[in-house]
Amino acid sequence: MRHALTSFLIxxxxxxxxxxxxxxxxxxxxxxxxxEGVSVDLETGTTSVLAAGLPGGDINFLxxxxxxxxxxxxxxxxPSLQLVRTGTSNVDPLRQLGIGDTVxxxxxxxxxxxxxxxxxSHFPEFTPGTPGYAGFSIVLDNNTTAYGWMRVTLQDTNQTxxxxxxxxxxxxxxxxxxxxxxxxxxxxxxxxxxxIFLRRRR
Numbered sequence: 222m223r224h225a226l227t228s229f230l231i232x233x234x235x236x237x238x239x240x241x242x243x244x245x246x247x248x249x250x251x252x253x254x255x256x257e258g259v260s261v262d263l264e265t266g267t268t269s270v271l272a273a274g275l276p277g278g279d280i281n282f283l284x285x286x287x288x289x290x291x292x293x294x295x296x297x298x299x300p301s302l303q304l305v306r307t308g309t310s311n312v313d314p315l316r317q318l319g320i321g322d323t324v325x326x327x328x329x330x331x332x333x334x335x336x337x338x339x340x341x342s343h344f345p346e347f348t349p350g351t352p353g354y355a356g357f358s359i360v361l362d363n364n365t366t367a368y369g370w371m372r373v374t375l376q377d378t379n380q381t382x383x384x385x386x387x388x389x390x391x392x393x394x395x396x397x398x399x400x401x402x403x404x405x406x407x408x409x410x411x412x413x414x415x416x417i418f419l420r421r422r423r
Contacts, residue, residue, distance in 0.1 A: 242390070243369075258283025261281075263388060286383030289338060305355065316356070323397065349375065350382060352372055368390070368391055372388070
């Protein structure tokens with residue numbers, strides 16, 4: 222069973238408002254080389270390799286990572302997720318982010334259903350076979366528009382080895398900084414900011 226790491230962080234020095242980072246570390250979900258690929262619900266970690274995706278699905282990786290779409294729940298009238306892109310078209314490529322970059326309401330995203338990789342490749346923005354960071358906005362189940370990042374290894378031309386390594390979401394709607402530290406190096410700091418809760422996904 223995979224675990225979601227939820228660390229409560231203090232947001233806003235004046236208001237001291239509290240938000241939560243929903244962190245899903247060490248997932249390493251394989252990306253199939255099939256057209257169906259794998260769809261993921263980023264709030265629960267649930268996955269599906271069915272062509273119809275899954276109820277509540279947010280993102281779909283297919284063809285080894287050569288293509289990425291937000292059409293992960295084919296019963297949905299609108300997508301729950303928008304990827305950070307190099308432009309505002311819903312077929313513009315994913316933008317690769319670096320550790321320390323931020324994702325928020327000013328990030329460049331598109332509208333509606335869309336894909337990256339077909340017809341516009343997200344290589345060389347990403348390097349095939351090398352982990353990189355992608356950003357996204359997501360409408361959570363409580364209708365909050367939140368922001369997050371994910372670390373992925375994408376492959377080109379239907380190659381095996383594509384992986385969804387981990388992702389994190391700042392669930393209050395505030396900005397998120399790419400690259401949540403490993404708990405082994407930051408446990409005391411996170412505890413000081415509010416506590417750690419490990420939730421076992423059923």
